Amino acid sequence: MIRINQLKLAVDHTKEDLLAKAAKLLRIPVKEIQSYEIIKQSVDARKKEEIHFIYSIDIETKNEEAVIHRAKNVNVIPAVKKEYQFPESGTETMINRPVIAGAGPAGLFCGVMLARSGYRPLLLERGEDVDKRRLAVDGFWNGGPLNPGSNVQFGEGGAGTFSDGKLNTLVKDPLMRNRKVLELFVEFGADPSILYINKPHIGTDVLSGIVKNMRKEIIRLGGEVRFNSLVTDVLMKDGKIFCITVNDREEIPADALILAIGHSARDTFHVLERRGVPMEAKAFAVGLRIQHPQEAINRSQYGEAAHEILGAADYKLTHQCKSGRGIYTFCMCPGGYVVNASSEEGRLAVNGMSYHKRDGINANSALIVTVTPEDFGGGSPLAGIAYQRKLEEAAYLQGKGNIPIQLYGDFKRNCSSNTFGDVKPALKGGYEFTNMREMLPDYISESIIEGVEAFEGKIRGFRRQDAILAGVESRTSSPVRISRDDAFESRIRGIYPCGEGAGYAGGITSAAMDGLKVAEAIARRYKSFSF
Structure with a gap:
């Protein structure tokens, strides 16, 4: 097999376009391609007016060594296939099943x-x-x-x-x-x-x-x-x-x-x-979920001519705060929902969820700040669990058992919201307007605000005043x-x-x-x- 890397095609290309370009690079007729396999497909959206798919593909043809030599292209190389191997059984006797x-x-x-x-x-x-x-x-x-x-x-x-x-x-x-x-x-x-x-x-x-x-x-x-x-x-x-x-x-x-x-x-x-x-105890991260219109994320990531083939756009953002803490987006859900992910009575946590088609009206992601055992207090290995529970209890009380929500502009001004703006909620579970600054430590709230303002430079409209916040996102990883x-x-x-x-x-x-x-x-x- 021959591996072709960095094969660039328009987003609306056909299978025939793919094979024709591969054959041209290999300097062989298309009919000599006996089989092919797509190894990797990614999107190059650096130029919004000219978005492409980038492929790595494996081609089977005759006289492959000679074809590679004739192509004289650094992106045309022999394909090396590696497969996963499960080990052979050991010798120790297991009396009871695992x-x-x-x-x-x-x-x-x-x-x-x-x-x-x-x-x-x-x-x-x-x-x-x-x-x-x-x-x-x-x-x-x-x-x-x-x-x-x-x-x-x-x-x-x-x-x-x-x-x-x-x-x-x-x-x-x-x-x-x-x-x-x-x-x-x-x-x-x-x-x-x-x-x-x-x-x-x-x-x-x-x-x-x-x-x-x-x-x-x-x-x-x-x-x-x-x-x-x-x-x-x-x-x-x-x-x-x-x-x-x-x-x-x-x-x-x-x-x-x-x-x-x-x-x-x-x-x-x-x-x-x-x-x-x-x-x-180990470090983990806590924060809130933020919702934006998916259409706005698509425009920012793909441009005005975002092609339907590309589907709902995603993002991954990080920022180092002045305090030294890091804030980043996590578990971004294109076309998804913010859901009530509680598992304990009297405590409330949220998560993000998408269906396969990712065709919901909003994008959402967690805005989370790393917390460490130094933030938890105490020497117990379960101190992080106590920290999570304290936040979730506050969220439950603030939301009266429902998901606490707040518009970003009000969160920044430190006041409760009472209505939505142009961004409409995509939630699974009841909700309650509140001021979530009152349930979060100041270092979390301040990091979220600084992060959202910084992310505006990467996603246009990220800091819009009517973006919807929901909390608390506390189950990002094990404590x-x-x-x-x-x-x-x-x-x-x-x-x-x-x-x-x-x-x-x-x-x-x-x-x-x-x-x-x-x-x-x-x-x-x-x-x-x-x-």
Whole structure:
């Protein structure tokens, strides 16, 4: 195969245009291209009047070495294919099947890989299956009661199920785990374009079907998936796990427990602390969500002639404040919604969510400021959880149980809002006008204002006075890191901290990749079971 990089085409090009340009670069007739594969597609929008797609593609043709030599182009090179390799099974005997706590991306991908290698995992999810969970969440958004066990944070698919479903990651990937994760997503129902577009996403509506298909695969291969099954205790002997308790009544023997519990499993963190599992407080970020008209973001990013093919534009912005703190946008949701993402009674948190088509009227993203253990006070590894809860309690009170909202101009003036401007809200859940400056520490509020003003230089209209703020965004990542060694194991042997909740990931893809890492560690150590 021949790899062609930096292949530039107009956004309205056809397949024939792509092949014709590739053939021209290779100095061969189009008919000699036997097959091709798109490896990467990105958008070059630096010149708004002339936006292009940039491709890397692999071409199969005759006499490839001679064709590369004749092309005399630095962007025409031999294609080197690398594939992910799951390790062969180890030699140590596992008496009890591995137990996975949590059916988010880390737990599901770990479960699929273990099931496919003959380990018959038991996957325990504290929430409901994705269909029942969606009904519970919709009911909550429409004014019904919060289900603390099954909500935006908990249930099959994890918190990422009610998000934009972004699959990009900054994690370096020499072993091709990222590629494997994307291939599995496609296998279980995602559009194949996620394998090559620069910023792939799935959308909450499509993710629901994918996680169900992953569950069915685990079961088909001899594994088991249980819902409404919360790990309420972890029992150890001689520095090693031997049993877990589920729902305070059922004891399950365990040689290996994969803790893929998610960043909001606060009760489980308390259990682990009480049992002496080593962990530490870590930095995370908090702030608010901001909404702008998606059309305005499109114009700023793509120009007046934004092409429909490009879809809803996104952005990623950072700023270093005068105070030394950093503020940045996070989990940007093109054409999306701000949602009530609460999971505890008397506390309120928000998140962003998009459907696959990203066709909502607004863009939204989190405006978040990094906070560190120095901000939390106290020496407990769970001090960050207490910090989050304090903010969420204030948000709940300010919003009277609904999402607190405020126009940016009023936030800057430190006064409550009482009506919308030209920006209309795109929210899932009830809302209440308020002054969110009263619930945030001054260093957060001041950083948000400085950041929004600075971001105006990158996105025209970002600081518009009627942009809608909502809060509080407090679940950006885990406030805790559960310690593990190079074999992905806790000092309490048999416990494998995994994914975002354990402090080793920051999104769907990185969590799924961490699930693969832990599955590999268990496979390298233990023999698999026979079917």
